[in-house]
């Protein structure tokens with residue numbers, strides 16, 4: 164059996180909250196941005212990550228890349244434990260992991276020419292500036308669909324979609340194995356978004372990339388992903404093959420999320436037909452007890468307020484954390 | 498008579514490289530209680546259309562080059578600022594694209610709603626407060642009376658958006674213009690807000706112009722649709738017609754490039770290129786450089802918006818060649 168490329172076990176990130184107490188110590192209050200998340204990402208697959216604003220998607224993405232330190236838990240990359248790796252060893256692993264951000268405007272240094280922006284990761288990892296790197300950058304530029312004359316130009320001379328291509332070229336110049344796309348197409352117009360989604364899929368095939376694709380647009384995630392994970396207030400509440408998630412979601416939150424997506428045709432208007440969940444997402448600072456979704460769940464039971472539901476696998480490959488779901492694995496491998 | 502008539506509206510902006518026309522020859526009409534969706538990608542002119550109707554663009558740099566806006570028989574485009582102020586609020590009210598910047602951080606939300614009402618109606622302080630609470634309640638803010646004294650930063654993004662809607666509705670407008678009312682919101686909150694807008698239309702018979710770049714939002718809410726591209730209206734029809742029989746290649750592209758929530762596609766059908774800036778618009782049809790069906794005639798002259806089928810207009814000289822034959826036309 165193939166080993167996962169990325170595997171996390173009970174990974175958490177708690178941010179300490181601002182204030183300090185009388186003795187100058189932090190008063191211990193924390194925001195649980197990511198709370199005991201366990202996941203595996205197989206080589207060559209795209210795992211989609213969805214959930215509402217503030218649920219911890221970007222924090223989880225950054226944890227996987229070791230851009231921020233986990234509070235607790237373990238992180239395995241390509242079979243090796245990297246949770247506490249430091250210095251040169253960490254730098255070496257980082258070569259193989261890259262990130263593409265949402266905001267093509269903010270993510271690129273406005274004073275650097277495109278060539279230098281894309282070459283920078285090469286230089287950081289010890290390459291020397293020269294004809295060799297220039298050639299490598301030009302060929303990368305070509306692969307992301309930009310003309311060679313873009314090399315000497317600056318980010319502001321490009322449209323949003325072109326800037327996103329530059330960001331992708333920069334992320335892929337070191338031939339990474341794993342790429343986190345954090346809302347990489349969210350700020351783009353739909354016509355351009357489709358171009359970039361196609362490009363990401365082409366590059367994945369050509370370069371054998373593994374993606375964590377973070378986005379709030381559920382239809383884009385469905386299109387690009389093999390499997391999808393759903394987060395709510397720092398917890399992964401459901402993970403499954405995309406067809407299982409979209410056609411037969413098990414968690415009431417996943418069901419509500421999918422039901423809330425606007426119709427693709429006026430004949431399928433959802434108003435009055437689909438279950439709506441009321442209210443807003445509670446604060447991650449003081450999350451509800453038990454199941455974090457219980458304050459908005461239409462099927463809430465007493466146990467949901469008390470006990471955190473564990474992530475179980477009622478159907479092989481389909482993981483869900485909900486008290487409504489019978490925990491005894493039906494035919495799941497033990 | 499229709500509630501709103503917009504005729505040939507053309508608005509320019511003075512920029513470093515001369516005057517650009519942000520919108521050109523925008524025309525449509527709207528009946529009481531009707532929901533018109535305006536859809537188009539970033540920079541297509543949706544907000545400028547809305548702000549031109551409201552008379553809210555600062556001049557200079559903005560200038561009404563030509564056209565008129567008629568609301569309930571009155572020509573707004575001739576009105577003085579003072580007269581316009583009597584229309585804004587009880588006549589036409591608007592929800593702006595950026596909710597964070599449109600609420601004042603230093604006043605409580607209750608004060609801001611009451612201020613809006615006070616500008617148009619004389620009510621006793623008790624009645625004023627009552628009306629504000631009623632509005633917050635209508636838009637689904639829980640324990641509205643207690644939240645009156647909260648400040649914008651104490652509310653979530655979805656709640657702030659609902660406060661904006663409450664403010665826009667406080668004077669019971671006959672027309673509400675909602676510019677991207679849900680774009681910054683999560684889908685579960687978006688669904689709540691869209692439901693709310695439709696409920697309010699049903700309850701008060703208010704007409705709504707909903708501006709969005711999302712075809713799904715159009716599918717959920719609109720009765721009629723206006724598709725904009727590079728400052729011009731390129732298609733107009735009832736909502737079902739736009740989805741079932743889009744006549745303009747750009748409209749078809751917009752519908753095809755978004756992935757489906759139920760069907761698998763190997764590849765997305767992207768539209769090549771990007772929307773041109775106002776200073777770099779190509780000659781003739783502005784979509785021609787991105788259009789896979791373009792012929793030389795397309796870049797020769799700007800195609801007018803023409804009524805091509807009953808209640809269905811499009812601005813494309815090849816529209817009828819390219820559209821699938823209607824089944825009705827096949828009948829012997």
Ligand SMILES: Nc1ncnc2c1ncn2[C@@H]1O[C@H](COP(=O)(O)OP(=O)(O)OP(=O)(O)O)[C@@H](O)[C@H]1O
Pocket residue numbers: 178194195196214215216217218219220221222223379447
């Ligand atoms: N550096 C930080 N310090 C303190 N709190 C943080 C920090 N980074 C993130 N958070 C908090 O952690 C939670 C999760 O944030 P995160 O950015 O991961 O969410 P997200 O799912 O990516 O949201 P969005 O969809 O809005 O991008 C939020 O409540 C956020 O405010």
Ligand SMILES: Nc1ncnc2c1ncn2[C@@H]1O[C@H](COP(=O)(O)OP(=O)(O)OP(=O)(O)O)[C@@H](O)[C@H]1O
Pocket residue numbers: 510511512518519520537538539540541542543544545546558594710774775
């Ligand atoms: N104050 C201004 N000065 C100069 N040009 C402007 C100004 N405001 C808008 N424009 C231009 O007018 C055109 C239409 O802009 P508008 O804001 O109406 O687009 P939109 O369709 O609302 O886009 P979005 O979806 O991004 O909100 C754009 O090309 C824009 O650059």
Ligand SMILES: [Mg+2]
Pocket residue numbers: 220221222345
């Ligand atoms: Mg994020």
Ligand SMILES: [Mg+2]
Pocket residue numbers: 543544545594676
């Ligand atoms: Mg706008």
